[in-house]
Amino acid sequence: MTTDNFFENIHVYGKWKSDLVNAIEEFQNWLDVTGLEESEQSLKIYETLQTLKHDRITLAFVGEFSRGKTELINAIFFSQFKRRLxxxxxxxxxxxxxxxxxxxxxxxxxxxxxxxxxRMEDTSLSEHKENALNWTHIQLDISSPASMASSFAQITNTKKVKAVDAKRLGLYDIITDDNGTELSADEIVEIPMWRHALINFPHPFLEQGLTILDTPGLNSLGNEPELTINMLPNAQAAIFVLAADTGVTRSDMDIWRRHLKSFRRNHNSGLVIALNKIDTLWDDLKSEDEIRDSIQRQCTETSKTLGIASKRVFAVSAQKGLIGRVKNDAKLVKASNLAAMENVLSNEILPQKELLVRNTLIADINEMMQESKSILLGQFNVKKKSIQTFSGLSGKNENMIQVLLEKTREEQTIYHRNAESLQSSRQILSGQHKRLKTIIDLDRLDQQVNEARKSMKGSWTTNGMKRAMKTLFDGISGTMVEAAKQADLTNRLVKSIYNRFQNENEDAEVKAKLFSIASYKQEIDALYLDAEEYRTSVYSTMTEQNFVIKKFFISLVSRARNLYYQLNKDADDWGRRALTPLIRQVKAHKKELKFRLEQLKKAGMSRDTITDRVASLKLEAKGLQKQIFDVNKMLTTINSPMPAIALEKKMPDNVTAIRA
Ligand SMILES: Nc1nc2c(ncn2[C@@H]2O[C@H](COP(=O)(O)OP(=O)(O)OP(=O)(O)O)[C@@H](O)[C@H]2O)c(=O)[nH]1
Ligand SMILES: [Mg+2]
Structure with missing residues (x-):
């Protein structure tokens, strides 16, 4: 009847995320209370919390015009408005x-x-999104679905301009006919009024962090490279919408090849095909079996044509699903078969998203918690040693105290030597880190980009432009290989520093913090493939496409630049923190040794003083034990898996033939 299952799953994910936020906030407070907090750490925690709170799951609806993308969105998400929103x-x-x-x-x-x-400007869509002033702002009245729907009607607005103006905006497909012949300059054409729409309103699905991306038919996808380059690849799921009444047409196949094949390459799951409008096959003069067979046939054909597993093709009726949900007609909703598709979507996207959050945000926090834990364990071990020293003192003569003083001084000398060698290791590491930073320098990228831009401007042919693009992306890929090698060298150095430290300080509990460039390299590789695909596509080989290529270039470069920026930030962060656990252990050790020496010096100590000292040391050790217990508990919380998402008791088939 409703989208209960889908919603429940999204809700489980939202709840898991908010539990994580709570655990991380608890950790933040705990760090403050234990005095273990460091400014770099607090910044990282703050950033992680922000990212987690703003984290979104994007679902993109893609397909030729009039296949029912928007109707599907209305039916899946907005039926409770009791109208077509x-x-x-x-x-x-x-x-x-x-x-x-x-x-x-x-x-x-x-x-x-x-x-x-x-579109005339060289500003990318993501840059525009940062600046609300460039947009026409419309306040939404969410208390009135009718008023919302009437505001949303603006999305359909068009305007009439001369072909020459449409060309200036780079809307080539609007000014060319099916044979690719250009219209004359003065001919009037209809173009979209808007380039992009952002709709922000509280709604149960959206509040859980879901973003829905509705796209227009073919043309705009090609016209707005940023959609193809940034938004689509970054979506967690894409629904490719086809219609049963048209079958898979040439233009459907064109969209599939150009926009969804690369999505499939970069995502292990999260791509489903909606074979919509199956209600057009419902026929009162046919038996249910006949209808089921005919739908099944279409699904099989579709999966064969697209080269995708048939279980990914869902025969649905968005329209009947919407009507059924609006009118609470259970039979119609069942016949629309929307639930089957919704289930697969949520069952695939959410675990995938969980993994992503786990490998990035949670991994960072986990590392910080482990680091705090190892510092506490180190402190605990040093305390234990002090307890042993003082406990052994009671009743000992002056001579014995002298021996212990000597021993502690020896320990202090060793400590000084270690601290010095750590200091020189730090310098060597800083040199290696600098080398890494030079390789991934943003200025160096900007220089490469400028050169590419220059040679693009200077070249009169589309081929020349494409060569410039290729040179740039070859350069970026080369940089990544170089950076990966340097990161490897730096990591080896860090490992050896940690190993030596561990050998020299048997009481320490440390684990080397290494830097990985792999995920960035992977993303750059994917970007390279996307660029290659676009460069070699028919679309970009049409003459007079300079505008589109330039736009495309801006989108690609902005994605590459974002990656570089993030990589630099991560490298800086790591450079600052790579040896922190060791430095903190050394500091704690220094403090404890100094304290022990002072106590021993006073050590004409009476029996009572010694007993008091041992008692307070034991108390401190207990305090540390409690803190270790707390951090262990927090570690368990952040690492526990998301509760299994709700599966329907019986998964419905992806084909249904029951007429309403
Ligand atoms: N019979 C039938 N008609 C449908 C179904 N889904 C959508 N339609 C109709 O198909 C037409 C196009 O639907 P839209 O949702 O606007 O299609 P779209 O894919 O968003 O099209 P663009 O926005 O132009 O890209 C509308 O008249 C819908 O009512 C369906 O399941 N069955
Ligand atoms: Mg639409």
Whole structure:
């Protein structure tokens, strides 16, 4: 009847995330109370919390116009509004890519529209998103679904301009006919009014961190490279929408090849095919078996044509699903078969997303907690040694105290030597780290980009431009290989520093902090493939496509630059913290030795003083034990898996034939 299962799963994920946020906040307080907090650490924790709170799951709906993408969104997410919330109609309806989400930092519901003219500028879409001033802002009245729907109708707006102006905006497919012949300059054409729409409002799905991306048919996908280059690859799931009444057409295949094949390459799961409008095959004059067979046949054909497993193809009816849910008609909802697709979506995306959060954010926090734990264990071991020393003192004569003083001084000399060698290791490491930073220097990237831009500008042919793009991306890939080698060298050095430290300080509990460039290298490799695909596509070999290539270039470069920026940030962060555990252990050791020496010097100590000292040391050791217990508990919390997401008792088939 409703989207209960889907919602429940999204809710489980949201709850898991908010439990994580609580655990990390608890850790933040705990660090403060235990005095283990360090400024770099607090910054990292703050950033992690921010990322976690703003983390989103993006679901993209892609396909040729009029296949029912928007209707599907209405049916899956917005049926409780008891109406068609987003505009869905015959012919081309959604005219610009539309993102629906909830921004916790901007609780006032709004719709923002970016004018199509912004395409003339060299500003990327993500840069525009940072600046609300460039957008037309519309306040949403969420108490009235009718008023919301009427605001959303703006997404369908178009305007009439001369072909020459459309060309200036780079809307080539609008000014060329099916044979690729260009219209004359003065001919009037219809173009979208807006380039992009952002819709922010509180809604149970969106509040859990879901972002829905509705895209218009073919043209805009090609026209807005940032969609293809940034938004689609970054989505956790894509639904490719086909319609049963048209079958798989040439333009469907074109979209599939150009936009979804690379999505599939970069995602292990999260791609489903909605074979929509199966209600058009419902026929009162046919038996249910006949209808089921015919739907099954279409699904099999579709999976064969696309070269995708048939279990990924879902025969659905968005329209009947929406009507059924609006009218509480269980039979119609069942016949629409939406639940089967929704289940697969949530069962695949959420664990995948969990893994991502685990490998990035949780991994960082886990490391910090482990680091705190090892510091505490180190402190505990040193305390234990002091307890042993003092316990052995009681009743001993002056001579014995002298011996212990000597021993502690010896320990102190060793400590000084270790501290010095750590200091020189630090310098060597800093040299290696600097070398790594030079390789991944942002200025160096900018220089490469400028050179590419220059040679693109200077080249009159599309081929020349493409060569410049290739040179740039070859350069970036080469840098990554070089950086990976340098990171490897630096890691080896860090490992040897840690090994030596561990050998010299048997009481220490340390684990080397290494730097990995692998995930960045992987992303750059994927970017390289995306660039290659675009470079060699038919679309970009059409003459007069300089505009599109330039735009594409801007999108690619902004993605590469973001990766570089993040990589630099991570490398800086690591450079600062690589030896921190050792330094902190050394500091704690120094303090304890100094204290022990002072006590021993006073050591005409009476029996009572010694007993008191042992008692207070024991108390301190107990305190440390309690802190170790606390951090262990927090470690368990952040590392416990997300509760199994709700599966339906019986998974429905991906084909249904029961007519309503
Ligand atoms: N019979 C039938 N019609 C549907 C179904 N889903 C959508 N439609 C109709 O198909 C038309 C197009 O639907 P939209 O949701 O606007 O399609 P779209 O893919 O978003 O199209 P663009 O926004 O132009 O890219 C509308 O008239 C819908 O009512 C369905 O399951 N069955
Ligand atoms: Mg639409």
């Amino acid at each position: 987003l505009p869905s109609d015959a012919g081309r309806t959604t005219m610009c890519p539309t993102e629906l989400f909830y921004d916790i930092d901007e609780p006032m519901p709004y719709m923002r529209l970016l004018p199509i003219e912004s």
